[in-house]
Amino acid sequence: MNVKELLGIKIIDKNGKEVAKVADLRFDVKTYNISAIYGSAGNPISKKYYEVDPASIIAMGEYLLISQTIEELEETVVTKIPTEDGTSTINQGLEKTVIDKEGNIAGKITNIEIEKDPFAVTGIIVEKAGGSFGKPKAKYSINKEEITTNGDYVILNKVIEEPKEEE
Numbered sequence: 342m343n344v345k346e347l348l349g350i351k352i353i354d355k356n357g358k359e360v361a362k363v364a365d366l367r368f369d370v371k372t373y374n375i376s377a378i379y380g381s382a383g384n385p386i387s388k389k390y391y392e393v394d395p396a397s398i399i400a401m402g403e404y405l406l407i408s409q410t411i412e413e414l415e416e417t418v419v420t421k422i423p424t425e426d427g428t429s430t431i432n433q434g435l436e437k438t439v440i441d442k443e444g445n446i447a448g449k450i451t452n453i454e455i456e457k458d459p460f461a462v463t464g465i466i467v468e469k470a471g472g473s474f475g476k477p478k479a480k481y482s483i484n485k486e487e488i489t490t491n492g493d494y495v496i497l498n499k500v501i502e503e504p505k506e507e508e
Contacts (some may be wrong), residue, residue: 342401343466344431344453352380352393352405360411361391365422366431366455370491373462375455378405379422379430380414392417395460429491439467439483439495447481447501454482465495469503479503 344366352360361380368375378393391414399406422430431453439447448469456463464484471478481501490496 342455342457344435344455347401347405347455348431350403350405352378352391352407354410354414355399355406355408356410358411360393360407360414363405364390364432367422367425367428368431368462370427370429373485375460375462376428389418389420390422391415392419398457398460401457434465434491434495437493437495439465439497441497441499441501442489443500445501447483447497448477448479450495451477451480467501 347363347366350363352363354360361382363378364381365379366375367377367379375395378395378398380391380393381388382391383389393405393407393409393414397407397409399408434453435450437450439450441447446469448467450465451468452466453462454464454466455461462485464482465488467481467483468477469479469481483497487497487499488495489498
């Protein structure tokens with residue numbers, strides 16, 4: 342599953358009540374395990390975020406079903422998604438520049454792949470601009486084991502070969 346399929350889906354509590362919509366996920370930049378899901382509710386002026394424990398996920402499909410209640414989640418409400426050392430959020434990761442091990446730009450992150458069990462980031466989709474009619478020049482699927490560093494930039498432990506131009 343990729344995160345663009347997950348962002349925006351409704352979170353339903355164990356009593357069948359709509360809680361929020363998935364707004365972001367927090368993950369550890371070393372292990373890539375997802376440590377929190379943030380659901381947003383309210384309007385842009387009075388938006389609030391619920392922090393959902395990934396262990397409470399019952400099912401993830403067209404809806405995210407959780408074993409917590411909205412009353413339990415009220416204890417985790419924040420007005421903005423907090424920052425934590427050693428972690429990143431999906432929204433912070435999208436559009437980051439990816440650099441290969443020779444220092445060349447591989448492209449920008451356009452999507453992030455996740456798996457449900459264990460709930461973790463498994464890889465990234467990188468696209469390099471420059472194609473015709475706004476299409477990417479190249480698109481790569483990068484496994485998390487091929488990532489050396491995830492900071493302001495994502496640095497890979499391999500060289501990305503650009504596809505040869507057809508004559």
